[in-house]
Amino acid sequence: xxxxxxxxxxxxxxxxxxxxxxxxxxxxxxxxxxxxxxxxxxxxxxxxxxxxxxxxxxxxxxxxxxxxxxxxxxxxxxxxxxxxxxxxxxxxxxxxxxxxxxxxxxxxxxxxxxxxx
Numbered sequence: 149x150x151x152x153x154x155x156x157x158x159x160x161x162x163x164x165x166x167x168x169x170x171x172x173x174x175x176x177x178x179x180x181x182x183x184x185x186x187x188x189x190x191x192x193x194x195x196x197x198x199x200x201x202x203x204x205x206x207x208x209x210x211x212x213x214x215x216x217x218x219x220x221x222x223x224x225x226x227x228x229x230x231x232x233x234x235x236x237x238x239x240x241x242x243x244x245x246x247x248x249x250x251x252x253x254x255x256x257x258x259x260x261x262x263x264x265x
Contacts, residue, residue, distance in 0.1 A: 161215075164213060164214040164215075165214045165215075165216065165237075165241070167210070167214070168210050168211050168213075168214035168216055169214075169216070169241065171207070171210075173197065173199070173207060174207045174210060174211055176197070177193060177197065177207055177208070177211065178211065178216065178217070178234060178238060178242060179242070180193065180196060180197075181217065181232060181233055181234045181238070182234055182238075182239070182242055184233075185233065185234075186233065187220065187231035187232060187233035188231065188232055188233070189229050189230065189231050189232075190204070190205075190208070190229075190230045190231075190232070191229075193208075193232070208232055211232075211238075212232075215235055215237055215238075216234065216235055216237055216238035216241060217232050217233065217234060217235060217238055218232065218233055218234075218235050219231070219232055220232075220233070
C-alpha cells in the first residue's frame with residue numbers, strides 16, 4: 149500500500165516558512181515590521197539592527213521568498229527607495245504565535261519569581 153503524504157509543493161512552502169522564522173534576527177525583523185504597518189525602508193532596518201548590509205539583505209530575501217514579507221519601491225526625492233512590510237501570511241503567522249509566546253513568557257516569569265518564606 150502506498151503511503152499518503154502532502155504534495156511536495158506544500159512541504160516546500162512550509163519548509164521555507166519554518167526556515168525563515170527559525171532565525172532569531174529574522175523573527176525580530178518581522179516583529180519590527182509588525183509595529184510599522186506602512187512599511188520600513190532598508191536603511192531604517194539597517195540602522196535598527198546594525199547589521200552588515202549583506203546579512204540584512206539575505207535575511208530580507210529569505211523572508212520575501214517565504215512570502216512572509218513584501219518588498220515594494222517608492223520614489224522619494226528623485227530616488228527609488230526599497231521598503232518592506234509584512235504580507236498577510238506574515239501577519240497571520242505572528243498573530244498565531246503571539247498567544248503561545250505570551251504563555252511562555254508568563255511561565256518564565258513565574259519560574260524566575262522569588263520565593264517568599
